[in-house]
Amino acid sequence: MDTEKNELDFAARMRTAIEPARGVDDRGLRNAFASRLKQVAARPEVVPIEFDGRRIEVRRGGTLLGAAMKNGVRLMHVCGARTLCATCRVVVESGEENLTAMSATEKFSLRWHLSVSPRTRLACQARVNGPVEVEPVFPLCGELPGR
Template sequence: MPQITFLHPDGKSGEVPRNVTILEAAELLGFPLTHDCGGNASCTTCRVEVQSGSDRLSEIDFDEQDLLDREGLSEPWHRLGCQARVMGDVVVRVPLHKWERPSEAASVQIVDQSCNLI
Protein backbone atom coordinates (compact mmCIF):
# COMPACT_ATOMS: atom_id res chain seq x y z
CA MET A 1 0.00 0.00 0.00
CA PRO A 2 1.21 3.54 -0.73
CA GLN A 3 2.52 5.77 2.05
CA ILE A 4 1.31 9.37 2.24
CA THR A 5 2.77 12.07 4.45
CA PHE A 6 1.02 15.35 5.24
CA LEU A 7 3.53 18.07 6.13
CA HIS A 8 1.77 20.30 8.63
CA PRO A 9 2.20 20.91 12.38
CA ASP A 10 -0.78 18.55 12.91
CA GLY A 11 0.27 16.33 10.01
CA LYS A 12 -0.12 12.59 9.77
CA SER A 13 1.59 9.85 7.83
CA GLY A 14 0.51 6.34 7.01
CA GLU A 15 -0.37 3.70 4.48
CA VAL A 16 -3.54 4.07 2.44
CA PRO A 17 -5.20 1.96 -0.24
CA ARG A 18 -4.04 2.62 -3.79
CA ASN A 19 -6.29 4.89 -5.87
CA VAL A 20 -7.87 6.86 -2.98
CA THR A 21 -7.84 10.63 -3.33
CA ILE A 22 -5.55 12.69 -1.14
CA LEU A 23 -8.68 13.93 0.63
CA GLU A 24 -9.86 10.36 1.28
CA ALA A 25 -6.36 9.47 2.49
CA ALA A 26 -6.46 12.39 4.94
CA GLU A 27 -9.81 11.23 6.28
CA LEU A 28 -8.56 7.63 6.66
CA LEU A 29 -5.57 8.87 8.67
CA GLY A 30 -7.62 11.22 10.83
CA PHE A 31 -6.09 14.36 9.34
CA PRO A 32 -8.75 17.08 8.87
CA LEU A 33 -7.91 18.40 5.40
CA THR A 34 -10.20 21.36 4.70
CA HIS A 35 -12.71 20.84 1.88
CA ASP A 36 -15.41 23.50 1.84
CA CYS A 37 -17.22 22.14 -1.24
CA GLY A 38 -17.39 18.60 0.12
CA GLY A 39 -14.77 17.28 -2.29
CA ASN A 40 -16.60 18.21 -5.48
CA ALA A 41 -13.79 20.17 -7.19
CA SER A 42 -15.62 23.46 -7.02
CA CYS A 43 -13.29 25.29 -4.62
CA THR A 44 -9.58 25.09 -3.84
CA THR A 45 -9.64 24.70 -0.07
CA CYS A 46 -8.25 21.15 -0.25
CA ARG A 47 -5.24 22.34 -2.27
CA VAL A 48 -1.94 20.74 -1.35
CA GLU A 49 1.61 21.27 -2.55
CA VAL A 50 3.28 18.07 -3.70
CA GLN A 51 6.79 17.88 -2.24
CA SER A 52 7.66 14.48 -3.66
CA GLY A 53 5.91 11.75 -5.59
CA SER A 54 4.00 13.86 -8.11
CA ASP A 55 4.61 11.06 -10.62
CA ARG A 56 2.81 8.71 -8.21
CA LEU A 57 -0.45 10.69 -8.36
CA SER A 58 -3.14 10.40 -10.99
CA GLU A 59 -2.76 12.74 -13.95
CA ILE A 60 -4.38 16.13 -13.57
CA ASP A 61 -7.57 16.42 -15.60
CA PHE A 62 -8.94 19.47 -17.41
CA ASP A 63 -11.45 20.46 -14.69
CA GLU A 64 -8.86 20.34 -11.90
CA GLN A 65 -6.32 22.30 -13.94
CA ASP A 66 -8.95 24.85 -14.97
CA LEU A 67 -9.95 25.49 -11.35
CA LEU A 68 -6.31 25.78 -10.24
CA ASP A 69 -5.57 28.16 -13.14
CA ARG A 70 -8.54 30.38 -12.24
CA GLU A 71 -7.16 30.66 -8.70
CA GLY A 72 -3.64 31.49 -9.96
CA LEU A 73 -2.27 28.13 -8.79
CA SER A 74 -0.72 27.03 -12.08
CA GLU A 75 2.54 25.61 -10.72
CA PRO A 76 2.80 21.85 -11.31
CA TRP A 77 3.14 21.08 -7.60
CA HIS A 78 -0.36 22.37 -6.78
CA ARG A 79 -3.06 19.70 -6.69
CA LEU A 80 -6.57 19.45 -5.35
CA GLY A 81 -6.82 16.84 -2.62
CA CYS A 82 -10.27 15.82 -3.78
CA GLN A 83 -9.05 15.04 -7.31
CA ALA A 84 -5.49 13.71 -7.08
CA ARG A 85 -5.45 9.93 -6.57
CA VAL A 86 -2.60 8.25 -4.70
CA MET A 87 -0.89 5.57 -6.79
CA GLY A 88 2.36 5.35 -4.79
CA ASP A 89 4.30 7.03 -1.99
CA VAL A 90 3.82 10.80 -1.82
CA VAL A 91 4.60 13.73 0.45
CA VAL A 92 2.33 16.77 0.39
CA ARG A 93 2.53 20.06 2.25
CA VAL A 94 -0.71 21.54 3.54
CA PRO A 95 -0.54 25.35 3.61
CA LEU A 96 -1.06 26.74 7.11
CA HIS A 97 -3.15 29.73 6.09
CA LYS A 98 -6.05 27.49 5.11
CA TRP A 99 -6.47 26.21 8.67
CA GLU A 100 -8.68 28.06 11.09
CA ARG A 101 -8.72 27.10 14.73
CA PRO A 102 -11.54 28.30 16.99
CA SER A 103 -10.47 31.22 19.14
CA GLU A 104 -10.39 30.72 22.89
CA ALA A 105 -13.31 33.15 23.27
CA ALA A 106 -15.43 31.14 20.82
CA SER A 107 -14.64 27.92 22.71
CA VAL A 108 -15.69 29.48 26.03
CA GLN A 109 -18.94 30.71 24.47
CA ILE A 110 -19.76 27.22 23.19
CA VAL A 111 -19.13 25.72 26.65
CA ASP A 112 -21.30 28.40 28.28
CA GLN A 113 -24.14 27.69 25.86
CA SER A 114 -24.01 23.97 26.53
CA CYS A 115 -24.05 24.56 30.30
CA ASN A 116 -27.13 26.74 29.98
CA LEU A 117 -29.00 23.89 28.29
CA ILE A 118 -28.53 21.56 31.25
Protein backbone atom coordinates (compact mmCIF):
# COMPACT_ATOMS: atom_id res chain seq x y z
CA MET A 1 0.00 0.00 0.00
CA ASP A 2 2.90 2.32 0.76
CA THR A 3 4.29 1.84 -2.78
CA GLU A 4 0.96 2.83 -4.31
CA LYS A 5 0.86 6.05 -2.24
CA ASN A 6 4.43 6.90 -3.30
CA GLU A 7 3.50 6.37 -6.94
CA LEU A 8 0.42 8.60 -6.61
CA ASP A 9 2.51 11.32 -4.94
CA PHE A 10 5.13 11.04 -7.67
CA ALA A 11 2.45 11.26 -10.41
CA ALA A 12 0.93 14.35 -8.75
CA ARG A 13 4.35 16.05 -8.56
CA MET A 14 5.02 15.23 -12.22
CA ARG A 15 1.68 16.75 -13.26
CA THR A 16 2.42 19.98 -11.42
CA ALA A 17 5.88 20.17 -12.97
CA ILE A 18 4.52 19.64 -16.48
CA GLU A 19 1.52 21.98 -16.21
CA PRO A 20 2.18 25.67 -16.90
CA ALA A 21 2.31 27.95 -13.89
CA ARG A 22 -1.03 29.43 -12.94
CA GLY A 23 -1.42 33.15 -13.56
CA VAL A 24 1.14 33.25 -16.38
CA ASP A 25 -0.56 33.82 -19.75
CA ASP A 26 1.89 32.84 -22.44
CA ARG A 27 -0.73 32.48 -25.19
CA GLY A 28 0.31 35.83 -26.67
CA LEU A 29 3.94 34.81 -26.71
CA ARG A 30 3.08 31.45 -28.29
CA ASN A 31 0.95 33.13 -30.96
CA ALA A 32 3.68 35.66 -31.77
CA PHE A 33 6.25 32.89 -32.04
CA ALA A 34 4.00 30.81 -34.29
CA SER A 35 3.31 33.83 -36.50
CA ARG A 36 7.02 34.63 -36.90
CA LEU A 37 7.78 30.97 -37.58
CA LYS A 38 5.19 30.95 -40.38
CA GLN A 39 6.73 34.11 -41.89
CA VAL A 40 10.23 32.65 -41.84
CA ALA A 41 9.06 29.32 -43.24
CA ALA A 42 7.18 31.10 -46.03
CA ARG A 43 10.29 33.06 -47.10
CA PRO A 44 13.35 30.81 -46.72
CA GLU A 45 15.28 32.86 -49.27
CA VAL A 46 15.27 35.98 -47.04
CA VAL A 47 18.00 36.46 -44.43
CA PRO A 48 17.88 39.11 -41.67
CA ILE A 49 21.10 41.13 -41.27
CA GLU A 50 22.19 44.12 -39.22
CA PHE A 51 23.87 46.82 -41.29
CA ASP A 52 25.26 49.85 -39.47
CA GLY A 53 22.89 49.26 -36.55
CA ARG A 54 19.80 48.87 -38.76
CA ARG A 55 18.03 45.54 -39.14
CA ILE A 56 17.35 44.83 -42.80
CA GLU A 57 16.59 41.79 -44.92
CA VAL A 58 18.58 40.46 -47.85
CA ARG A 59 17.93 37.75 -50.40
CA ARG A 60 20.08 34.69 -49.68
CA GLY A 61 23.04 34.89 -52.06
CA GLY A 62 22.75 38.66 -52.52
CA THR A 63 25.62 41.04 -51.79
CA LEU A 64 25.86 43.29 -48.75
CA LEU A 65 26.02 46.33 -51.06
CA GLY A 66 22.86 45.27 -52.87
CA ALA A 67 21.05 44.76 -49.56
CA ALA A 68 22.16 48.19 -48.32
CA MET A 69 21.03 49.97 -51.49
CA LYS A 70 17.72 48.11 -51.64
CA ASN A 71 16.93 49.02 -48.02
CA GLY A 72 17.97 52.68 -48.26
CA VAL A 73 21.23 52.38 -46.30
CA ARG A 74 23.86 54.69 -47.80
CA LEU A 75 27.20 53.04 -48.49
CA MET A 76 30.00 54.49 -50.57
CA HIS A 77 30.87 52.52 -53.74
CA VAL A 78 32.86 54.75 -56.08
CA CYS A 79 33.84 52.10 -58.67
CA GLY A 80 30.30 50.78 -59.14
CA ALA A 81 30.86 47.39 -57.46
CA ARG A 82 33.81 46.32 -59.64
CA THR A 83 36.24 45.43 -56.80
CA LEU A 84 38.52 48.36 -57.65
CA CYS A 85 38.18 51.14 -55.11
CA ALA A 86 37.47 49.34 -51.81
CA THR A 87 35.27 52.24 -50.66
CA CYS A 88 32.47 49.80 -49.84
CA ARG A 89 34.60 48.14 -47.14
CA VAL A 90 32.74 46.83 -44.12
CA VAL A 91 33.91 45.33 -40.83
CA VAL A 92 32.11 42.10 -40.00
CA GLU A 93 31.12 42.24 -36.32
CA SER A 94 29.60 38.76 -36.26
CA GLY A 95 28.52 36.03 -38.64
CA GLU A 96 31.59 35.99 -40.91
CA GLU A 97 30.97 32.29 -41.47
CA ASN A 98 27.67 33.25 -43.13
CA LEU A 99 29.43 35.15 -45.94
CA THR A 100 30.89 33.58 -49.06
CA ALA A 101 34.63 32.97 -49.15
CA MET A 102 36.81 35.88 -50.21
CA SER A 103 37.85 35.75 -53.88
CA ALA A 104 41.43 36.36 -55.01
CA THR A 105 40.38 39.69 -56.58
CA GLU A 106 38.81 40.85 -53.32
CA LYS A 107 41.91 39.85 -51.34
CA PHE A 108 44.13 41.72 -53.80
CA SER A 109 41.97 44.85 -53.62
CA LEU A 110 41.95 44.82 -49.81
CA ARG A 111 45.72 44.32 -49.64
CA TRP A 112 46.25 47.10 -52.18
CA HIS A 113 44.22 49.43 -49.98
CA LEU A 114 46.03 48.23 -46.82
CA SER A 115 42.96 46.59 -45.30
CA VAL A 116 44.24 43.13 -44.48
CA SER A 117 42.09 42.34 -41.46
CA PRO A 118 40.25 39.01 -41.82
CA ARG A 119 37.10 40.77 -40.60
CA THR A 120 37.20 43.37 -43.40
CA ARG A 121 35.21 42.59 -46.54
CA LEU A 122 34.06 44.42 -49.66
CA ALA A 123 30.29 44.83 -49.53
CA CYS A 124 30.10 44.56 -53.32
CA GLN A 125 31.67 41.07 -53.22
CA ALA A 126 30.52 39.49 -49.94
CA ARG A 127 27.42 37.39 -50.55
CA VAL A 128 25.12 36.58 -47.63
CA ASN A 129 24.17 33.00 -46.72
CA GLY A 130 22.96 33.66 -43.16
CA PRO A 131 22.62 36.34 -40.46
CA VAL A 132 25.53 38.81 -40.18
CA GLU A 133 26.30 42.12 -38.47
CA VAL A 134 28.45 44.63 -40.37
CA GLU A 135 29.61 48.23 -39.94
CA PRO A 136 30.78 50.37 -42.89
CA VAL A 137 34.33 51.74 -42.86
CA PHE A 138 33.25 54.89 -44.74
CA PRO A 139 29.69 55.67 -43.59
CA LEU A 140 27.61 58.29 -45.37
CA CYS A 141 24.95 60.46 -43.73
CA GLY A 142 21.33 60.94 -44.73
CA GLU A 143 18.76 58.88 -46.58
CA LEU A 144 18.70 57.84 -50.21
CA PRO A 145 16.23 59.77 -52.43
CA GLY A 146 12.74 58.33 -52.53
CA ARG A 147 12.79 56.92 -48.99
